Amino acid sequence: MPELPEVETIRRTLAAHIKDSRIKDISLIWPSAVCGWKDKGFKELVLGRRITRLDRRGKYLLIRLDEEMTLIAHMRMTGRLNYYPDHREPEKHTHVVFTLEHGEVHFSDVRKFGRIQAIPTSLCIQESSLSKLGPEPLEPEFTPIVLKDHLAKKRVALKAALLDQCVLAGLGNIYVDESLFRAGISPQRQANTLSEEEIKQLHKSIQDVLQAGIDARGTSFRDYRDANGEKGQFEQALQVYGRGGKPCRICGKTLERLRLAGRTTVYCPKCQK
The missing domain is CATH 3.20.190.10 (MutM-like, N-terminal)
Known part of the structure; x- marks a missing residue:
């Protein structure tokens, strides 16, 4: 953050x-x-x-x-x-x-x-x-092909790969968890095993989540404020981040927590295969 x-x-x-x-x-x-x-x-x-x-x-x-x-x-x-x-x-x-x-x-x-x-x-x-730094995820040059190329050599969990700023610039714990949930992909999935369709869905989810975060002026839990001292409002739209142990808003199953790349990760075991 x-x-x-x-x-x-x-x-x-x-x-x-x-x-x-x-x-x-x-x-x-x-x-x-x-x-x-x-x-x-x-x-x-x-x-x-x-x-x-x-x-x-x-x-x-x-x-x-x-x-x-x-x-x-x-x-x-x-x-x-x-x-x-x-x-x-x-x-x-x-x-x-x-x-x-x-x-x-x-x-x-x-x-x-x-x-x-x-x-x-x-x-x-x-x-x-x-x-x-890796590519900017909201620039036109960032395509599904670019995402696939950057994940191709990553024999680590997808969550860890997406947190790597050399793979993709700007993503952190909040927006990785939210992107993977929207894409319906488990954070534990090995990064270089995604199908063409999964790559396309993940690419779209990353862009959609980041744009939604910008539109809501960011996420404020504790420290973040904009230059005017105002809080962001994206916390209200979070599906999984910070909600471990609570029911999934889509299927109702309990959201699970685990540690990946040294970070707490929250995901839905039913929605994210």
Whole structure:
């Protein structure tokens, strides 16, 4: 958390406030939350630059600055980027404050796993964590054939393969469980054994679930909020995630829990063959 729908929601809500704004000051309350580039510090690379647009790659938020500089923000488990129209005193877990021409952006993270890296735009794909990411599941280039090719060499449980960001960018525990349920495929199934029809159904389910998550502005259980501090609403539509031990909403059978790839997995033993 956050996964693709949450980061996309953060991107959209943050862009509405900060696009075309200049960064006037940066307060590094916990300096380890940011990374510079080679021998140049974060402030030196970022201060005074204008925000030209916001992009997303998988679970990463890309804040594009003028003069060919990019901020790569990864929220990890509990990171947040919140916008405030006026000055706001930093909260306990706020690590970085960006003062803009109009308002402030606070980066906070309870568990301190999240990071913001400044890197030249021309290098941000090949010389950062972005270089290892698999295809974007909502782009036209992501087809059933592409999904099949990325699963072909995976002799692991399908749940584990789909959590691998090198296979597919942006999916995490929530949306993998939900996608597999919609596709009617067991999370324990070996990834490279799916039929052509199963691949097509899984491809459609992944795209449908992610788009539904974006439309609902993400899923909020504990930490996730958009840039305005608002919760997402997709929790109300969840079929299996977080519902272990409860009846399946389709067939009524008790949903089962197991551990796959170190993550709690919930599925329906009747609906997911």
